[in-house]
Amino acid sequence: MQDILYAVVADAIAALKDGARGVPNILLRDLAAVHPNTAFSDLPEPLRNAIAANVRAAFARLMKEGYTVANSAAAAPPGPPRGGPSPGPTR
Numbered sequence: 852m853q854d855i856l857y858a859v860v861a862d863a864i865a866a867l868k869d870g871a872r873g874v875p876n877i878l879l880r881d882l883a884a885v886h887p888n889t890a891f892s893d894l895p896e897p898l899r900n901a902i903a904a905n906v907r908a909a910f911a912r913l914m915k916e917g918y919t920v921a922n923s924a925a926a927a928p929p930g931p932p933r934g935g936p937s938p939g940p941t942r
Contacts, residue, residue, distance in 0.1 A: 855905075855909045855913075858908075859905040862904075866895075866901035867897070869897050870895045870896070870898065885898075
């Protein structure tokens with residue numbers, strides 16, 4: 852998992868640098884624009900593309916390593932049966 856996160860951060864930094872095209876002021880402006888309340892759509896396009904590619908790669912790697920990737924509703928444990936008598940001691 853650490854390898855995946857390291858790769859994502861390194862790719863994000865590289866995407867920001869590429870998006871700035873070597874101009875330090877643009878790089879600083881893009882870095883300053885990223886904060887905890889930043890929406891995904893507000894990020895610079897090269898960074899959005901890098902994040903999307905890394906998420907796909909991370910899920911593919913996790914599935915290759917044998918992890919199951921599913922949404923939380925599909926992964927919920929089954930509940931008690933509906934309808935009919937409730938299971939319990941009978942007399």
